[in-house]
Amino acid sequence: MRVTLTRGGAAVAVCDQGKADVMGRSKTAQRRMSAGLVAAILLFSASDIFAFEGNLAPEIDARTGDYSPFVGRAYPDQVLFGDLHFHTKLSFDAGLVGTSLSVHDAFRVARGEKIISNTGQPVQLIRPLDFLAITEHAEFLGVATALKGSDPRLLGNEAGRRIYDQFNAGQEGRMAAFADIIEMATVKGVDPFAHLGLADSIWTDLLPVIDEYNDPGTFTTLAGFEWTFTPKGDNLHRIVLFRDDADTTSKVRPLSFFEAPDPELLWDYLAAYEESTGGRAIAVPHNANMSNGLMFSDRMFNGKPMTRSYAAKRSRWEPMHEMTQIKGDEETHPLLSPDDEFANFETWDVGNLSGTAPKTPEMLQYEYARSALKLGLKLGQDLGVNPYKFGLYGTTDAHTAIPTSREDNYFGKYQHTEPSPDRHNFDVIPAEDPALRIVTAQESAAGLTAVWARQNTRGEVFDALTRKEAYATTGSRIRVRVFGGWNFDADDIGVSDFVALGYRDGVPMGGDLTNAPAGGAPRFLVSAARDPDGANLDRVQIIKGWVDASGKTHERIYDVAVSDGRTIGADGRCREAVGSTVDLETATFTNSIGDSSLSAHWMDPAFDPAEAAFYYVRVLEIPKPRWTTHDAAFFNIPLPKTVPPTVQDRAYTSPIWYAPEG
Structure with a gap:
């Protein structure tokens, strides 16, 4: 017509x-x-x-043939927030040290119900989560249950009896039992309980419970486990997540690093799972900041130069990276990004996970997401496959069965670090060298995973992760969308449905920009909104990384939207700080500064079509009291001197990549 x-x-x-x-x-x-x-x-x-x-009657909407423009609308238009790294009393390093809450308790509090914490305190989320994954450690699974139940199989084992006696000798004994098991894992690399069959029923009993709480459209549950590989105390842990229900996931057992002491063996496990069951699974690295340079190496785990095959397998099986959680933020480091005034955020950078080896400056480039993304561009140039083409998400890594991530509602990592006047100086990572010690006050209240999905179902959440249409927050429920394309205009950000335009004429976070037009440059549409129950926004930034023809990598930060009428200079930066309204004595702040939402259209002013690049968005809130400051006000205690009193929580989107043709 x-x-x-x-x-x-x-x-x-x-x-x-x-x-x-x-x-x-x-x-x-x-x-x-x-x-x-x-x-x-x-x-x-x-x-x-x-x-x-012409005749108007036959076709009012030429796109669908229907009057409603939303008929057939298939793109993701819901943002869902959840936690994908989470432990209950079933994990050895939770149940052994006081966690008494079960999987049932975890799902109840995640759905928004009030529960009683491990230390007898009422706790509730400000709003329910949309999804939660249970990811107990594969290693020593069942040991905590056996200890509490005086399992004769454990008592008949020499190491088991020793652990049992320690466990029943009060809090000090429990911590000694915990330390013994950690030493078995990280130093000796042995599991003296493997032949006892303690974990046989745990997994098969757990999976139906996970399915029981799965409520499509309302609350999604996912099964998973943690592969807890820690060679010589260096963290190489991965979270394994399944897309499938109990009928499928029960056909395998969690893989421990005792059986598979190499990431390639874990990837082989995932491949075998998919081939034998028709299911889907991925692995997600976390806490590269405690790997002492191993997590994002330019070499394979065996020390040999990385091959194309290895790079392809890593890219296939590890599409996401958990870049913020309780054990620190790992976007970047001040020594790696000296021009980034926001780089020193919740940084743990003194040693490895076991506190046995100090960190040296040359290790840092292999431990942080931004530098790994840059290294991935270089390796992609050399090998033809980018092994570090990953998206970004955040979690709590809570070992309390309580997924709290707000600064004003922080319930710690372990039972003994739940709210109390004296919780700030407990060892999180004990060390003979005091310089390598990490204490409770340094724990971060982070974080959350956000996914863009069509509906709240297991398949939609998992699929958003695999296509990298997901992002990390350090605890707030900031909403952010970004689209990259070649033809966006400045006024596109103001159209009534810029999301529809973004999908039609560009790609979302996690996507690839291709077919660069002659003389063109990538253009981005970004929209961010504050957590409705949180702090206003300070600014929105686009972080660009690229590799030049000589193989040298670069990065640059652009402020693309700032609050309060501040200006962005010709260099793409706003040098004026947003200020602060925080009252340290009362642990309060006001939203009298900052903006509730920010949006921008931005075109890369230094684009070279011959250079591979990535772009991700960082959204910063205005300052607010850190959880340690809330503790100081609530318990009337001094502020700890080991951490700053305020925090600017933030969101990090998965990148959008550009690769030259050919």
């Missing part, structure tokens, strides 16, 4: 099969016209008189 709009006898618009050509109108106006004739009419004033050529 063809429709011509005329004014005063002159044609002003032509609509043909839902496509509009508007004389004298901007490209954005023409895009709006493509929704059909009704949209075209609305572009002109009500006083205009139009002559119509």
Whole structure:
């Protein structure tokens, strides 16, 4: 059908099969016209008189044949928040040291119910989570249950009896039992309980419970486990997540590092699972900041130069990285990003996970997400496959069965670090060398995973992770979307449904920009909104990383939207700080500064089509009291001197990548 709009006898618009050509109108106006004739009419004033050529009745919306423009709308339009790294009393390093809450308790509190914590305190989330994964440690699974139940299989084992006696000797004994098991794992690399069959029923009993709480459309549960590989105390842990229900996941058992002491063996396990069951699974590295340079190495685990095959397997099985959680934030480090004034955020950088080896500066480049993304570009240039083409998400790594991530509602990592006046100086990572010691006050209240999905189901959440349409927050429920394309205009950010435009003319976070037009440059549409129950926004930034023809990597930060009428200079930066409204004595702040939402259109001013690049968005809140400051106000105690009193929580989107053709 063809429709011509005329004014005063002159044609002003032509609509043909839902496509509009508007004389004298901007490209954005023409895009709006493509929704059909009704949209075209609305572009002109009500006083205009139009002559119509054509029959309007058969096809009001030329896109779908339906009046409703939302019929057939298939792109992700819901943001869901959840936690994908989480432990209950079933994990040895939770149950052994006082966690008494079960999987049932975990799901209840995640759904928004009030429960009683491990130390007898009422706790509730400000709002329910949308999804939760249970990821107990594969190693020593069942040991905590056997200790509490005086399992004769454990008591008949020499190491088991020793652990049992320690466990029943009060809090000090429990911590000694915990330390003994950690030493078995990280130093000796042995599991003296493997032949006892303690874990046989734990997994098969757990999976139906996870399915029981799965409520499609309302609350999603996922099964998983943690592969807790810690060679010589260096953290190489992965979280394994399954897309499937109990009937499928029960066909395998969690893989421990005692059976598979190499990431490639874990990837082989995932491949075998998918081949034998038809299911889906991924692995997600975490806490590279405690790997002492191993997690994002330019070599394979065996020390040999990385091969194309190895890079392809890592890219296939590890599409995401858990870049923020209770054991520190790992976006970047001040020594890696000296021009980034926000780089020193919740940083743990003194040693490895066991506190046995100090960190040296040359290790840092292999431990942080931004530097790993840059290294991935270089390896992709050399090997033809980028092994570190991962998206970003956040979790709590709670070992309390309580997924709290807000600064004002922080319930610690372990039972003995739940709220109390003296919780700030307990050892989280004990060390003979005091310089390598990490204490409770340094724990971060982070974090959360956000996914963009069509509905709240297990498949939708998992699929968002595999296509990297997900992002990390350090605990707040900041909403952020970004689209990259070649033809976006500045006024596109203001259209009534810029998301539809973004999907139609570009790619979302996690996507790839291809087919660069001659003389063109990537253009981005970004929209961010504050947590409705949280702090206003300070600024929105785009972080660019790229590799040049000589193989040298680079990074640059661009402020693309800032609050309070501040200005962005010619160098792309706003040097004026947002300020602070925090009252340290009362642990309060006001939203009298910052903006509730920020949006931007940005074009890369230094784009070279011959250079591979990535772009991700960082959204910063205004300062608010850190959880340690809330403790000081609540318990009337001094502020700890080991951490700052305020925090600027933030969100990090998964990147959008560009690779030159050929």
